Amino acid sequence: MGKGITSRSEDYSQWYNDLVIKADLAEYSAVRGCMVIKPYGYAIWERMQSVLDARFKETGHANAYFPLFIPKSFFSKEASHVEGFATECAVVTHYRLKNDGSGQIVVDEEAKLEEELIVRPTSETIIWNTYRGWIESYRDLPILVNQWANVVRWEMRTRLFLRTAEFLWQEGHTAHATREEAIAETEQMLEVYAEFAEETLAVPVVKGRKTENERFAGAVDTLCIEALMQDGKALQAGTSHFLGQNFAKAFDVKFTNKEGKLDHVWATSWGVSTRLMGALIMAHSDDQGLVLPPKLAPVQVVIVPIYRTEEEKSKVEEYVKQLMAALAQLGVRTKFDDRDTQRPGFKFAEWELKGVPLRVAIGARDMNNGTVELARRDLQTKETVEQAGLPDRIANLLTEIQDSIFEKALTFRDEHITKVDSYEEFRETLETKGGFISCHWDGTVETEKRIKEETKATIRCIPLDAIDEEGVCIFTGKPSARRVLFAKAY
Amino acid sequence: MGKGITSRSEDYSQWYNDLVIKADLAEYSAVRGCMVIKPYGYAIWERMQSVLDARFKETGHANAYFPLFIPKSFFSKEASHVEGFATECAVVTHYRLKNDGSGQIVVDEEAKLEEELIVRPTSETIIWNTYRGWIESYRDLPILVNQWANVVRWEMRTRLFLRTAEFLWQEGHTAHATREEAIAETEQMLEVYAEFAEETLAVPVVKGRKTENERFAGAVDTLCIEALMQDGKALQAGTSHFLGQNFAKAFDVKFTNKEGKLDHVWATSWGVSTRLMGALIMAHSDDQGLVLPPKLAPVQVVIVPIYRTEEEKSKVEEYVKQLMAALAQLGVRTKFDDRDTQRPGFKFAEWELKGVPLRVAIGARDMNNGTVELARRDLQTKETVEQAGLPDRIANLLTEIQDSIFEKALTFRDEHITKVDSYEEFRETLETKGGFISCHWDGTVETEKRIKEETKATIRCIPLDAIDEEGVCIFTGKPSARRVLFAKAY
Numbered sequence: 012m013g014k015g016i017t018s019r020s021e022d023y024s025q026w027y028n029d030l031v032i033k034a035d036l037a038e039y040s041a042v043r044g045c046m047v048i049k050p051y052g053y054a055i056w057e058r059m060q061s062v063l064d065a066r067f068k069e070t071g072h073a074n075a076y077f078p079l080f081i082p083k084s085f086f087s088k089e090a091s092h093v094e095g096f097a098t099e100c101a102v103v104t105h106y107r108l109k110n111d112g113s114g115q116i117v118v119d120e121e122a123k124l125e126e127e128l129i130v131r132p133t134s135e136t137i138i139w140n141t142y143r144g145w146i147e148s149y150r151d152l153p154i155l156v157n158q159w160a161n162v163v164r165w166e167m168r169t170r171l172f173l174r175t176a177e178f179l180w181q182e183g184h185t186a187h188a189t190r191e192e193a194i195a196e197t198e199q200m201l202e203v204y205a206e207f208a209e210e211t212l213a214v215p216v217v218k219g220r221k222t223e224n225e226r227f228a229g230a231v232d233t234l235c236i237e238a239l240m241q242d243g244k245a246l247q248a249g250t251s252h253f254l255g256q257n258f259a260k261a262f263d264v265k266f267t268n269k270e271g272k273l274d275h276v277w278a279t280s281w282g283v284s285t286r287l288m289g290a291l292i293m294a295h296s297d298d299q300g301l302v303l304p305p306k307l308a309p310v311q312v313v314i315v316p317i318y319r320t321e322e323e324k325s326k327v328e329e330y331v332k333q334l335m336a337a338l339a340q341l342g343v344r345t346k347f348d349d350r351d352t353q354r355p356g357f358k359f360a361e362w363e364l365k366g367v368p369l370r371v372a373i374g375a376r377d378m379n380n381g382t383v384e385l386a387r388r389d390l391q392t393k394e395t396v397e398q399a400g401l402p403d404r405i406a407n408l409l410t411e412i413q414d415s416i417f418e419k420a421l422t423f424r425d426e427h428i429t430k431v432d433s434y435e436e437f438r439e440t441l442e443t444k445g446g447f448i449s450c451h452w453d454g455t456v457e458t459e460k461r462i463k464e465e466t467k468a469t470i471r472c473i474p475l476d477a478i479d480e481e482g483v484c485i486f487t488g489k490p491s492a493r494r495v496l497f498a499k500a501y
Numbered sequence: 502m503g504k505g506i507t508s509r510s511e512d513y514s515q516w517y518n519d520l521v522i523k524a525d526l527a528e529y530s531a532v533r534g535c536m537v538i539k540p541y542g543y544a545i546w547e548r549m550q551s552v553l554d555a556r557f558k559e560t561g562h563a564n565a566y567f568p569l570f571i572p573k574s575f576f577s578k579e580a581s582h583v584e585g586f587a588t589e590c591a592v593v594t595h596y597r598l599k600n601d602g603s604g605q606i607v608v609d610e611e612a613k614l615e616e617e618l619i620v621r622p623t624s625e626t627i628i629w630n631t632y633r634g635w636i637e638s639y640r641d642l643p644i645l646v647n648q649w650a651n652v653v654r655w656e657m658r659t660r661l662f663l664r665t666a667e668f669l670w671q672e673g674h675t676a677h678a679t680r681e682e683a684i685a686e687t688e689q690m691l692e693v694y695a696e697f698a699e700e701t702l703a704v705p706v707v708k709g710r711k712t713e714n715e716r717f718a719g720a721v722d723t724l725c726i727e728a729l730m731q732d733g734k735a736l737q738a739g740t741s742h743f744l745g746q747n748f749a750k751a752f753d754v755k756f757t758n759k760e761g762k763l764d765h766v767w768a769t770s771w772g773v774s775t776r777l778m779g780a781l782i783m784a785h786s787d788d789q790g791l792v793l794p795p796k797l798a799p800v801q802v803v804i805v806p807i808y809r810t811e812e813e814k815s816k817v818e819e820y821v822k823q824l825m826a827a828l829a830q831l832g833v834r835t836k837f838d839d840r841d842t843q844r845p846g847f848k849f850a851e852w853e854l855k856g857v858p859l860r861v862a863i864g865a866r867d868m869n870n871g872t873v874e875l876a877r878r879d880l881q882t883k884e885t886v887e888q889a890g891l892p893d894r895i896a897n898l899l900t901e902i903q904d905s906i907f908e909k910a911l912t913f914r915d916e917h918i919t920k921v922d923s924y925e926e927f928r929e930t931l932e933t934k935g936g937f938i939s940c941h942w943d944g945t946v947e948t949e950k951r952i953k954e955e956t957k958a959t960i961r962c963i964p965l966d967a968i969d970e971e972g973v974c975i976f977t978g979k980p981s982a983r984r985v986l987f988a989k990a991y
Binding site: 038040041042045046047048049050053054057073074075076077078079080081082083084085086087093097098099100101102103104105106107108109110115116118127128129130137140141144150156160161163165177179352 | 539544565588646
């Protein structure tokens, strides 16, 4: 704390790492690729959970909990699913340790599992195996269930929040009587995610559809929201999958429909994870530290007293007590930083680093003048304002800051969607400007792969609002019916 | 649903299993010993979490998240800790599966971990290894952190909620500068648990201290709350451990105290788990199903309409709409069961099985008379009451039911604490009456173990309010300074 962080222009990647560590959000643990989410970081994640969970419940979903472990054989049942996850699975093979006699603790070879267990990388298989017992007729449908859980994907190259071996997420798993209903659910949950990203995270997103190449392993159709970070790279912030009858077929889940006929059940799954913490950090923060949208800030207003004498101190404290009571009435989360071990300048820097949206500083002179100093984290502006009416002014400012952070990110994002019509222009834009590149593509996996090999850019999505427009693929010259969005991505 | 459950007198154990399954609380999964917590069961657990989490925060704690996996070597660092947990650990040995060429998915032997990872059975070791990096001076203390997480203990004999290989819990882990402060924290959290058990779960508990034999592996002192189930068996409902400097020494966590000297940090840990679901079910429920205390009931009031004609139906529905709005104003969680696929009698039985505290039934005649039928789940009483003033009556009744359920359990518990002064009396009480047996014990592990071998009863705790009383051990005749509580236990 108190030490500077690398600037974005100097080294964006190092800036991100410094920020996560120095703002006390998370750190690497002793276990390769696994992170410790520290209290300040976790408090932000809890706010995300609380907003999302309320939306899930408003849209009719209930939470449940399914096992951490998945029998290996379950994976093999859905062919593309196992292909997608097999190479990054933590595998439990034994259920006991023992003392080897010389004081060493070793795995007890006699306690070997008959069938290995996989630590869930996602829960479609164990859940659909369970749903088989829950569903007989259309009267048992829909099942609208969500789970908040930890999952493990053995990533080789990890980054705090963005890509870790273990991460926290929610995974919705729904079962429906008709294809139409399942598709409507997939679309509804994408909409919930998009609203959440824009209204709560203040991160503008493009809603779109993944190409076959980027689709979830086992899905018929994957919808996604894609956000843009300040370095011009995209970040997939949430996905909602229409799974068709794939998992119902793999796990033999049938129901009697209204006509009395047996049919396989239709499925969706959808999830967002602690990756959103990475998106939040990279979308808004600056060289001084985090910039938190007020809706997610664990502390929205920090109050720093400035005094030299005990008399000045008690005068300030008396006022602060009233101010905090008034702010609490308005639902504003406030912290009074009355540590006497640190100087005001140190406190200013610390709360700036931690992204607290508003800072109120108040000293003896302010008390005489009936004023306070109010500083906005997002714009780094300061002004001296009247104490009269301050609580309402603060509440209004928090709303204004939330909007302003979103608008800034939106402007940046919109300025970084570039239409190109040739591969040369594509490569140049990618190298010099970054961001999303809107262009024509011939619709083949092959072309997408070749472009990825040559440029590291992938198709982030086919925007849902893409207009029909005849064109030719920038790479092959073959015909194309609409533009897609390419970008380098996290 | 609709099918009866085994009665308690017939087979208590089967009654419990039937209830958990038929009230849709949980079920076994395809993974040995692991459960699926179903939406209705999970909704109760969520209410428990929400009340506890608020209390943890009020007492100054923040949530964080630590890795699921613990390197094997960490376990060996605290000798009694590894002894306590080594024999029930799920061990991750590999990080990849592969296709063996013949279409079979097998563990990839080339992806063997250098050091095995243990799926956390509890997190002291990984957390204290982390705290080493967080603590330098007394200014960094106390650390007051809690984690909501899943843990795995490879139990051979499992029962839904009571003993499962994977379960959900919270584990608090705090670090302090002094022994006194750590002891005060241990006691405070026991008090939080006791209050929660009595005020929210409506389960009376005895606060006590574990004997050496029953102490947490690695603790200096384990405090606990012990509850009594209707079959006369005890259930440990929560524990709070004073860990002394054991983990700080094992993980080399030192701090500079106010005098500028280096010392090891003092620790506590404390936890409650989904086991509380078992306690809740077994403490209050009856042969008709669950009995839920209103504070934990996902649905506090269910409204069942009774009608023959569409006209009657719409008249009833109009009234119900107003009633529900009025109840919502009072913060009452209400469900209108307007399914037209089921008859009222079926609905009555279903909600009774699910333990909804109050049922309102309303038909055409009630509409003419300005009345409703109100049924209490706990007492199984029904009365016809005026519609006028109904919302307030319901809100008051919910409070009364919460108190009444607690009083009933308290009376039962108090009637089942038996003072005995001979081993013969001890054995007879244990076999005929069950419950807690208050008697003298000579304070040795040896005697406790022999009594356990002969009777299956263990010392549940030395009550914190035990009075000094000279006596002789019922087993050895040796002197004893106070009575302890024995019982058979879950």
